[in-house]
Structure formats: structure tokens, C-alpha cells
Amino acid sequence: MELFFKLAGMALFVLMLPIFYRLIAGPNAMDRILAVNVIGTKTTVLLVIIGMIFARVGMFVDFALAYALLNFIGSLAAARYYHQDRLRQERGAS
Amino acid sequence: MAPMKIVALITVIITGGLLLYATGDFPAWGDPLSPANNSALSRHYIEQSRVETAVPNLVTAVLADYRGYDTMFETVVVFVAGLAILAVLGQGTSRERAAIQRSAERYQERDMINIMTARLIVPVLQLFSLYVLAHGHYSPGGGFQGGVMFGASFILIALAGGLPEALSRLSIPGALLLAGLGVLLYGGTGLVCMMLGQNFLDYHILHRLLPATDAVMARYHAMLIVEIGVAFTVTAIMFIIYAALSSRGRMTGGL
């Protein structure tokens, strides 16, 4: 079973690489924020899987919960910033 | 290429080369007998802290008890950083603030979905942060983590409902009071130890005051008090940092 979770964790990590490509190559900032958001959500799962590998899920699940909540706040903050950014530019222009 | 970049590149290559050369003398990855891992101090913490403090989480035990001075002054640093941010950014004149308020009211159409999700998440987040704080003796957690998450719940309110909404729950003077209270709680615990005739922050004497059975449990409970103090300060300062930076110190508008 540990082998299964090691393989699953590795597969998850490998599948994050295309999203990492989007993070580097994304044409604009919003694409990058999108990629960060997806990687953050997947990191939650990865943390629980790491907990399964070490057989200390009870500890790692706390990190995962905190990470999920803070990741949400982070992407919401980024979204609000870009939302405001355009309004700010309009205000400056008008 | 700008000249500054060439200078930077040369500096970076020389420094990096020296550092890489030095890594040859470093212990191998995961060596349990490396000097840092095999020191008497580290082994004492791992083997004796369960007897001396009854706290399973070694990080909490070392953070709040053995390295209490360090953590106390880290808390003070966080407190001073919050004060410095407020001092640097200032509060803005009232006329400026009113103008910002008007434009903020006009431009900030609040999103219903964000507000509803925030209403759903904020209680969970606050409850979880209290769990992280209180359960820090047994699982990863403690004052810093719980405080950051509690502060994040106020940041979430500010993101979804606007900064005035969050400031009506935790005003800036209130946050400063909370931060000061946290430092006072930490320092006061140490002072009480001193008044009882022990060294500063030597908790085991507190068994005379606390409803604890013996000196070991006194250290256990005093650690919780100290962590609560840290959490107060970190909560308040996280919110102050967000509030001041997101509104350029005017405390209106915001993200």
C-alpha cells in the first residue's frame, strides 16, 4: 500500500508539471494565478498522500486543511487585486 | 546588458561558486550522526522533553519552553513590525479618506458569491485556528500558526465584504490593544515566574498558582498560556499588515 501511495504521489507530482509549464509560460498574470491555484489545490492532496506514506495521516491532515483554507484566501486576494486593478486604472484615466 | 546586471552576475557566480565549493564539507543528506543532529542539546530535547514537560510535540516544547526568550522577542518583533507599518503608512487626512470612501463605494460592487462563501468559511476557519492553537501540544500547531489562521479569517472578511466590514469587527485600535495584550501575556507569565523566585520564564514554579498537580504539568499549562499570547499578537498584526497595505494606510477601500 505504501508503494501505491508513493506511485500516486509521484504521478500527482508529474501531472503538476504541465501546470507548472502554464505558470512559467502563461501569457498574462491571470493564467499564472490560475496555475498557482490549481497547484495549491493539488498540494492539499499531496500532503495527505505524504501523510499516508509516513503513516502519520492524523498529523499531516492538519497541514492539508490549513493549506486548503489559506490557498483559497490567497487566490481570492489575487483575484480581488486584479479586479481592483482595472478599476484603479479607469479611475486614473478618467 | 546593463552594467548592474554584469556586476550582479559576477557577484552571484563568485558567491555561488564559493558556496558550492563549501558544500563538500557538509554532512550528507539525512545523516543522523551529523553535528547538528547528534548534538547533546538535540538529543536532550528528543529524549527528555517528554519527561520534563509532558508535551508530545517537541517543536512546541522547544519553542515555548526551552527557547522561551527567543519566542518572546520574536513576538515583540512582530508587534513592533505592526507598529512600524502603521507609523510608515500613516492614517491619511480625513478629507483624503472621505474622497477614497466615496470612490470606493462607487467602484466596489461586492460579489454575492464571495460574500456567501466567506460566511460559510469564516466560522470554520476561526474554529479550526482555535483548534490549531489549543491542540498545538499534540499535533502540528501552536501560537504562530493559529494566530496566522485567525488573522486570515479577518482578511477573508475584508476580501469578500470590503475592508470597512472587517474593520467593524476588529478595528485598528482594537487590534493594537490585542497585540499589546499578547506581548503582555507572554512577558507577564515570565514576570510571575520571577516574582515567585525563579528565573524569568522558568515555568515550573507556576505550580503554586496554576491548578496543576506538579511542576511538569505547570510547564505544560504555562506553555499554553504563552502560546495564546503569541496567537493574540500574530492575529492582530497579520490583520494590521493586510489592512494597512491593501488600503495604502487609509483604512478605507482596500482590495
Place this chain on the structure above:
Amino acid sequence: MIILQITGAILVILGLVFFLGAAVGVVRFPDFYSRMHAAGKGDTLSTILMLLGIVCFLIADVPWAAVIHGDFSLLVEPILTSIKVLMIALLIMVTSPTSTHALMQAGYDSGIKPHLSEADDDSTPSDEETPTP
């Protein structure tokens, strides 16, 4: 208990498959909105599936033989952990669509143009509201 483990393994692998779809979508789709679509849906579903699979494994790991003999204290920690993992799944179910929505709104408001194949040259989306001054 082998059935629970097999279910868990299938759920985790299914989650990985959905995440593969999301990853391909994020890389290959032409514009921000369709990428967001792939990421938002595939990411949420795959996360929930994988967490459910992990819950299956956790419940299968409980020493049921001892529990049936009356040692219920062994049941506390796995159940607590399972509830926490389910809690993460629930939170992801709520927060991930919200952040997708907020990012989409922010992308629209910061003026990202959608990729319209027949109307590539008139690049402004027709229904963009004029900002009120």
C-alpha cells in the same frame, strides 16, 4: 477490507485521470476562459475523488478484528482523521468553485479577451459592459 482498498485505489486512480484531463486542458486550451474551465472543473472533481479514495484506505486500515472484540478506542483516531479528510473535501467543494468564479470575474474585468474563432479580428467581446465613470 480488501474491497474497500480496491475501491480506494480505483477512486485515487480515477482522480489522477481527471487531473490528467485538467492538466491537458490547462496546457492546450487557447484562451484564459477555457483554461479556467478545465482547471476549475477537473481540479475540483479530481481532488474530491482522491480524498474519498484516501478515506477508503483509512477506514480499511482500522484493525477491525480488535474493534469487534470490544476495543473501541482504536476506532477514535482513524474516524477523526477520516472526518478531517472529508472536511477537506467539503471545503475544496465550496472554495474551489468560488475561487474559480473570482478569478474568472477578475480576468474579465482586467480585460482579457476570449478567443473567438470566427470573430478573431474584432477582438472585443460584444457584450462587454461600458464602465460607468
Place this chain on the structure above:
Amino acid sequence: MEFIVNNFNYWIYVILMMIGLFAMIAKNNLIKKLVGMTIFQTAIILFYVSIGVKGEGATIPILSYEQVHGTHHVEEADHAGEDDSHHAQADLPEIDARTITNPIPHVLMLTAIVVGVATLGVALAISQRIFHFYGSLDEDVILAKIQKGDG
């Protein structure tokens, strides 16, 4: 080649640190300098935490219930008679220090992260103030304005 493979973790930290240092020196924008500073800090945090790692068999520095309170389960009933002669702590199982990750680097970095956040906040506040004052975050523009003497 063996030199690289044996020390690849240090290579990662050094490369990250040098990326941060390069950004701190070469970039003109103050915010980008701060980003470089944060990368530098992250490299140091990773380095410290990796020092505490103890190979394959070691777990996180949180003791299990049995390691703190002794074994209370099935074994206690078997050895109840002979436990009486021992001290109360005698039934605590031995902890091999090699199976627990070193907690000291974790503690140091826990406080370092929080202080890093606080100092980053102060730095951002100061750069916001600079932007408000000079209308730009570009170092050259700010220096030119300072030399011209208008503020």
C-alpha cells in the same frame, strides 16, 4: 559528477539563494528586489529544515501517545505485577534519537518565517510610501529625483 549527486540538496539551495541574490542586486524595481529577498529567505529556510532530516527511518518530531504516556494497552495487564517495583517513568519506551527528526531547525525556522513575514510587511509599507512620494518604484527614477532635489 559524484560531487554533484551527493550534495544535490545543497546545490538546490545554493541555486535558489543565488537567484534571490541576483534579483536583489540586478533588478531596478524595488518590489522585485523584495521578491528576490523572499526567495533568498526561502532558500535558507529549506536549508535549515533539511539539516534536521535523519534518513529513511525518522519521522516528524511529534511523539506518539505510547512514547509519552507509556504503554497502556494490552501489555499493561500482562506486566502489572512487575511494574510496581519500578519508578513511574520506567515503563516509558526508549526513544532512539535517530528515529525522530531534529526539532531545533524547525523551531528556528518557525520563528524565522513569522519574522520574515513581519519584516516583509514593513518593507512593502516603506516601498508603498516611496511610490506615493516619488511616483515610481524604479530605482533609477527615484535616484534621479533625489539628485534633482525635488521630493
